[in-house]
Amino acid sequence: MSEPLRPASASASASGYRTPADPTLRGAQVLLRPVTADDIPALAEIRRTPEVYRRWRGGTDLAAAVAEDFAEPGSHSLAIVHQGKVAGAIQWAEETEPEYRHASIDIYLDPALHGRGLGADAVRTLARHLLTAQGHHRLVIDPAADNTAAIRCYTKVGFRPVGVMRRYERGADGDWHDGLLMDLLAEELTAEGPAAGG
Numbered sequence: 001m002s003e004p005l006r007p008a009s010a011s012a013s014a015s016g017y018r019t020p021a022d023p024t025l026r027g028a029q030v031l032l033r034p035v036t037a038d039d040i041p042a043l044a045e046i047r048r049t050p051e052v053y054r055r056w057r058g059g060t061d062l063a064a065a066v067a068e069d070f071a072e073p074g075s076h077s078l079a080i081v082h083q084g085k086v087a088g089a090i091q092w093a094e095e096t097e098p099e100y101r102h103a104s105i106d107i108y109l110d111p112a113l114h115g116r117g118l119g120a121d122a123v124r125t126l127a128r129h130l131l132t133a134q135g136h137h138r139l140v141i142d143p144a145a146d147n148t149a150a151i152r153c154y155t156k157v158g159f160r161p162v163g164v165m166r167r168y169e170r171g172a173d174g175d176w177h178d179g180l181l182m183d184l185l186a187e188e189l190t191a192e193g194p195a196a197g198g
Contacts, residue, residue, distance in 0.1 A: 027125035145178035158188040
């Protein structure tokens with residue numbers, strides 16, 4: 001098995017919070033584990049699907065784009081594993097300034113697995129870890145404003161819309177598109193629901 005794509009040692013940030021190596025996390029339906037080099041081909045194939053490429057882009061060399069995403073400083077990447085196969089990826093990053101401390105989440109999932117609750121399970125599992133083990137009180141996520149399936153998924157987990165960020169992100173078509181800022185406070189995380197939706 002390949003080594004994770006980021007160092008496994010724990011470190012302390014300037015704020016004094018420890019940032020340990022990403023652990024393996026178990027959800028109701030998915031397993032989240034650190035991404036390895038062996039995962040890149042499967043994740044590149046998922047990124048190549050029209051539904052994912054539309055939101056994540058990545059140019060013509062998607063394997064390189066995936067590897068670059070996972071090597072980004074300050075970003076933590078976990079493979080979403082379902083029934084022993086890589087089903088997507090979920091990433092998190094944090095603002096460590098004590099007065100503004102919070103974490104953000106981003107995710108993509110194989111479109112063939114949409115509608116089974118896997119996305120909500122992955123987001124809920126990571127959110128629980130960020131709120132408990134990492135000690136965050138607030139999480140944010142920022143889907144495209146027209147990505148109704150993603151917004152529905154995040155709402156199931158407890159995220160609430162904060163507001164539309166106008167012309168927030170350049171799409172694959174070259175135009176700027178609106179994003180929706182959503183956040184979740186620790187007490188708003190929902191319990192695991194039935195394996196449906198998301």
